[in-house]
Amino acid sequence: xxxxxxxxxxxxxxxxxxxxxxxxxxxxxxxxxxxxxxxxxxxxxxxxxxxxxxxxxxxxxxxxxxxxxxxxxxxxxxxxxxxxxxxxxxxxxxxxxxxxxxxxxxxxxxxxxxxxxxxxxxxxxxxxxxxxxxxxxxxxxxxxxxxxxxxxxxxxxxxxxxxxxxxxxxxxxxxxxxxxxxxxxxxxxxxxxxxxxxxxxxxxxxxxxxxxxxxxxxxxxxxxxxxxxxxxxxxxxxxxxxxxxxxxxxxxxxxxxxxxxxxxxxxxxxxxxxxxxxx
Numbered sequence: 001x002x003x004x005x006x007x008x009x010x011x012x013x014x015x016x017x018x019x020x021x022x023x024x025x026x027x028x029x030x031x032x033x034x035x036x037x038x039x040x041x042x043x044x045x046x047x048x049x050x051x052x053x054x055x056x057x058x059x060x061x062x063x064x065x066x067x068x069x070x071x072x073x074x075x076x077x078x079x080x081x082x083x084x085x086x087x088x089x090x091x092x093x094x095x096x097x098x099x100x101x102x103x104x105x106x107x108x109x110x111x112x113x114x115x116x117x118x119x120x121x122x123x124x125x126x127x128x129x130x131x132x133x134x135x136x137x138x139x140x141x142x143x144x145x146x147x148x149x150x151x152x153x154x155x156x157x158x159x160x161x162x163x164x165x166x167x168x169x170x171x172x173x174x175x176x177x178x179x180x181x182x183x184x185x186x187x188x189x190x191x192x193x194x195x196x197x198x199x200x201x202x203x204x205x206x207x208x209x210x211x212x213x214x215x216x217x218x219x220x221x222x223x224x225x226x227x228x229x230x231x232x233x234x235x236x237x238x239x240x241x242x243x244x245x246x247x248x249x250x251x252x253x254x255x256x257x258x259x260x261x262x263x264x265x266x267x268x269x270x271x272x273x274x275x276x277x278x279x
Contacts, residue, residue, distance in 0.1 A: 002275070004026060004258075005021055006270070007029070010033075013049045014045045028066070031066075033105075064102035064103045066104045066255065068106050069108070070089075073089060076110040078114065094138055097137075104138065105139070105140050109142055109145065109162065110151075111149055111151050112152060114150060120150075124142075128174070129170065132174075141176060144186065145186065145227075146225050154186050155186065179216060180217070181230075181237070182216075182227060184236065185222070185225055185228075186225065194248075212256075213257070215245075215246075217234060217236070217242075218230055220236060229259055230260065231260045231266065242277070246274060258271070
């Protein structure tokens with residue numbers, strides 16, 4: 001099954017998101033758990049809204065969504081208060097997501113702010129060990145990053161180091177979301193040799209941990225570390241690379257999520273385009 005969707009707003013509720021996804025031809029989607037740039041707690045949906053949403057997923061054969069943590073979370077911050085806020089908020093969101101069978105939860109590893117990569121990795125793995133639990137239903141994903149400033153996750157080795165520090169029972173519930181723009185901007189030759197990038201991921205992290213793909217073109221040259229998304233086929237990553245990825249045997253059951261600068265009509269066009277490129 002080819003699972004393709006985009007980022008949608010949660011403002012009108014969860015059932016509304018499911019219906020909106022269907023209307024644009026998607027069979028999965030991503031959403032922010034709360035304001036991506038704020039620190040408000042956000043309001044959890046009503047049980048009725050969640051039940052209606054889960055029914056939409058089941059009746060239409062949709063893959064459970066990917067919940068994206070806000071950008072304000074920083075699990076490896078130098079500031080203890082920010083780390084504690086991040087841990088508390090992410091823990092609450094993971095407990096809520098247990099009400100949506102099969103959901104995944106994606107977060108940016110954060111910035112170590114001068115503490116060093118090793119300290120940052122320790123902070124992230126320590127937090128995950130506190131907020132995750134054996135037998136949980138939600139899969140937690142670390143996202144590949146472009147390498148701005150002191151961002152962690154700028155290379156596969158840093159993500160692998162976080163995963164390796166988790167206990168084996170927790171590793172069963174973690175994975176990686178590969179962002180095509182971030183990987184390209186971070187210096188990997190995705191635009192010219194996507195197979196080499198996938199092979200490197202398998203060597204360093206392990207293909208079993210590749211659980212989702214953010215499908216984004218980039219406005220920048222490889223290695224720019226700028227993280228500026230572009231619509232498919234209009235940036236520096238050829239459309240042929242996107243076609244290669246959605247047809248790669250490793251990625252047959254992995255969901256793809258568009259985060260391109262589009263409105264709903266634009267997302268509908270890109271979803272239609274990718275379906276046409278799927279062999």
